[in-house]
Amino acid sequence: MIPYETKQVALYSAAGADTNGVTVDCEGLSSVCVQLTGTLTSVIVYFEGNVDETNWIGVLGWNRNTGVKALSATAVGLYVVNVTGLSQFRARLDWTSGSVTATAKGSSLPIGTLVTAS
Secondary structure, eight states, X not given: OOOOOEEEEEEEEEEOSOBOXXXXXXXXXSEEEEEEEEEEEEEEEEEEEESXXXXXXXXXXXXXXXXXXXXXXXXXXXXXXXXXXXXXXXXXXXXXXXXXXXXXXXXXXXXXXXHHOO
């Protein structure tokens, strides 16, 4: 068995307003899986990362249910993001109505390993 590192972070809980959420430190991580739950009536969750710890740039999240890759999410589900080489990751919330909880779990395993592992 390959030893690997994981870390779980509550990004925000039952958020009902715009928020940047908690930042995930990506040192030692290759991927982050974000679970979105709640009533996502009218919200957009933007996946963002940086290298300089200042300027946030959109990064693709892979929807584990549909296989679609996008810079944002509007539905509950699991989204995997490649964070290799990033300093930080966040799931910024643009809120209009509803309530959303986001939890992230980072892993040192690359996405390819997660997809093909049996």
